[in-house]
Amino acid sequence: MKPHGISIGLSRVKSTFFIHIRAFGTLQHDDYQYMVPTIESALSEVTQPKLNVLIDITELDGWTMNAAWDDFKFGMKHRREFEKIAVICSHRWQKGVMHVSNWFMPGEIESFNNHHDALVWLEQA
Numbered sequence: 001m002k003p004h005g006i007s008i009g010l011s012r013v014k015s016t017f018f019i020h021i022r023a024f025g026t027l028q029h030d031d032y033q034y035m036v037p038t039i040e041s042a043l044s045e046v047t048q049p050k051l052n053v054l055i056d057i058t059e060l061d062g063w064t065m066n067a068a069w070d071d072f073k074f075g076m077k078h079r080r081e082f083e084k085i086a087v088i089c090s091h092r093w094q095k096g097v098m099h100v101s102n103w104f105m106p107g108e109i110e111s112f113n114n115h116h117d118a119l120v121w122l123e124q125a
Contacts, residue, residue: 002061004028006035010042011054018052018122024059032070039074043081052122053082056115058090075104085109086118 004025011020019042043051063071084107087098095111112118 002026004061005031008035008038008042018054020054020056022056022059024061026061027063027067027071029064029066029070032067032074036070036074039078043078051082053085054088054115054118054122055085056088057094058088060094072104075101079105079107083107084122086122087111088113088115088118 002025004027005023006027007022007024009020011018019039021039082105085105087094087109089095089098089111090113098109098111101109110118110121112121
């Protein structure tokens, strides 16, 4: 069985703070049962109204239907808290999913092929 899940971290580069999320394998409903409370707990302590997010989906194979719905609900609930979202992706379908997400998010969303370019973009005012 191939590993799947989500790792979450809080990072800082110079004066820019952001949430770093790495998704891998085929995400399932259970993955969101652990991820959502963890991120919501971290967000409840943030005093800044807007956050920058770095999402690495280069190892993501996809979602089960329930997990896709969980992802959509989470994004809709917190969409106004995310100012900039940098998505590192390696497949064409991942970029397509990212562009659809852009329809629902008021903040900026950009896709990148590597970590460095994503961080540079997040640091820009």
